[in-house]
Structure formats: C-alpha cells, structure tokens
Amino acid sequence: MSLKLYFDLLSQPSRALYILLKSSKIPFEECPIALRKGAQLTDEYKNNVSRFQKVPVVHDGDFKMTESVAILRYLAREKSLPDYWYPKDSKRQVRVDEFLEWQHNNVRATCAKYFMKKWIFPLVTGQELEPEKLAEYKQSMEDCLDSMETLWLANGNYICGDKLTAADLWAACEVEQPRVTGYDPIVGRPILGAWLDRIRTEVDPHYGEAHAILNKIAMKSQKA
Template identity: 50%
Template structure:
C-alpha cells in the first residue's frame, strides 16, 4: 500500500479527506496524528509539512498538503466516479467555484467561531470572550444563510445535482460548529436536508469520521472544558 494519510479527525479538512477515501474504497495506510498533543510539531512530521498542519498524503515518493489539492489529486489519480470532480469543464468549474468561496467563508467563519467559543478557551483554561464570540457568530450566521439561500438554491448539492468534493469539505466545516453548541440546521431547511443527503450518500463512513464531533457535543454541550486534556 503506497498511499499514507496523516490526519486527525478533530480537524475538519482531515475528516473530508478520510471520508472521501473511505466512501470510494481507496486503500490507505492511516497515520493518525494527535494535534492536541502537539504531534504536528515533531521533527519527522515537519519534514513532511513545514506548515505543521494536517491532512498530508504521501503517495509513493510524492507528498502533498492542503485538503483541496489532495482531493483534486485523488480524483485524478484514483478510479472514482466522475461526480466527485467532473471532467466536464463547466461542471468542474461549479465545484471549483464553491471551493474558492469556501476558504474565506464557510471554513473561515465556522472555524473561527469554533476556535473562539470552544477550542481556545479549552487550551488556555479561560472563559470565552463574549464580544469576540458574538462577532464570530454573526459572521458565521451570515455565511450559513448564504449556503442556505444561495449555494443550495434550486440544487440538491453545493455544485449541482450530484455529490462532489465540495459537499464533503462544506459539510465537515459546518458539522464542526456543533461542538461549540451551535445547531447549523435550525431555521435552515435546505441546509439541513443537504447535510442529511451527504450523510446518507456516504454512510456508514460519515458517522464514523464524525464520531468525535458527536462525542464532544454530547459530553460538553458547547461549553469548553477547563483543560484541553479533558477532550
């Protein structure tokens, strides 16, 4: 087995890559990292990715970082159904359209809300800053409303009528907000139905990669623990 995948399922992009691999029965050697223990800062991993982030893949002697690039590469290099990243130029452009938007919208707003409401307080052993959390939540709400009203308008999936890598990346980012006590589906029927479609399309793997999200959500109810070691 030549494909090695370095990941931590606490990481949204890691979940998207692992979910894609599992959903497409692509064999890989799992190299699970523990970001909370700082394993990404080890000398060995830094040689693979100087930016010290996951996911990373090593396909033979080829190393690649960044989840969007990894997913596009896997779609080209592995025998997967065309709907994930269509060969048709216009259909592919629709997938890319969302992926370009996501960086400064879905990913940015959902991740910053999660970090300020839950993760950073747990790391520092402090209370969340109410003003910062409120500001991050306002931006996140705007973004989720745009997903509901724009990206899912008259469509079953983010880039068309079939699931694509855009849906995996988007869903994994949005699911992350649950750990901070936010329900992204409330008041958003299109987004809620879309998330369920993505889940159904990729079962049982969707539930498996999101087990950590459910565990943290149920255990803490959106309230950051006093110490990150308790996660």
C-alpha cells in the same frame, strides 16, 4: 500500499479526505496525528511528513502533498476516484471549483474561527473569550451559513445542482464543526438541514465513522 493519509478526525479537511478515500475504496494507510498533543509540531513531522506542519497530508510513495483541495484534484487525476466527486466535464468542474475556492474564506474560515474561539480558546487558556468578541465571530459564521441556505443551496439538492460532489463533502465537514461547541447550524435553516441529512445518509457508513468523536463531544456540549 503507496498512499498514506496523515489526519486528525477533529480537523475538517482531514475528515473530508478520509471519507473521500474510504467511500471511493481507494486503499490507504491510516496515520492518525493527535493535534491536541501537538504531534504535528515535532521535528520528525516537519522533516519527514510535511514542512508546513499541518494536517491533512498525503504521501503517494515519496511524493508529499498538503492542502486538501489540491490533494482532491491529484486523486481525481491519478487514482480511481469516481467521477461524480470531481467531474472531468469542464463546466461541471468549474462549479465544484467555484465552491471549493469560495469556502476557504467563508464557511471554512468562519465556522473554524467560532470553533477555535468558543471551544479551543477556553481549553488552552482556562478563560472564556469576551462575549462581545465571541458575538462578532458568531455573527460572521451565521451570515455565512445563511448564504449556504439562500445562495449555494438555492438551485438543487446539492451545492452544484442535482448531484453529490466534493463541494458537498468539504462543506458538510465544515458545517459540522461548530456543533462541537453546542451550536446547531441547522436551526432556522431547513434547506441546510435537509441537505446535511442527505449527505450524512449518502456517504455513510464512513461519514458517521469520521464524525463519531465530533458527535460525542457535540452531545456533551448540548447537554452542558
């Protein structure tokens, strides 16, 4: 097996790549990396896995890659990735690329930031972040989720129209993340809710498998 995926299922782009590979039936060796234990910060990881010391990382033989979107494009060129994920048709590919480039500083940045500040920060420091600061992070996230509802999902059942693409998978994995904190992204956002259900159903069982730990934590947080 030439392909190795280094991942943590609590990392959003790790989940996206894990689900992509599994549902595309591209064989790969699973190399789980426990971020909570700092497994990516060792010299061994730096020297042998990735000098950037993050997940996800993919090795294809001795060719090492980081950045999930860069990896997605490599898989589309080099492996048997079904075309619908990342269309070869030039104009449809632009639509997928537009979202994948937009999401970094929007749905990814804001949902991850809220997750970090609301959930990771207290875990690490034993303290809650000041409510005022937290409210700012929450507002940025909510503005962004609103633009998913009103802008990106305004033209069809999926982000790029009427077909599932990698844009949906990457987005869904980000939108799931704040659920860890007990926040429900679909409340007041019926279009986003229907879309998320659609993705969950279509990409199962691997979607559920990749989100099992997250779902468990989310359930606990909702009760708390």
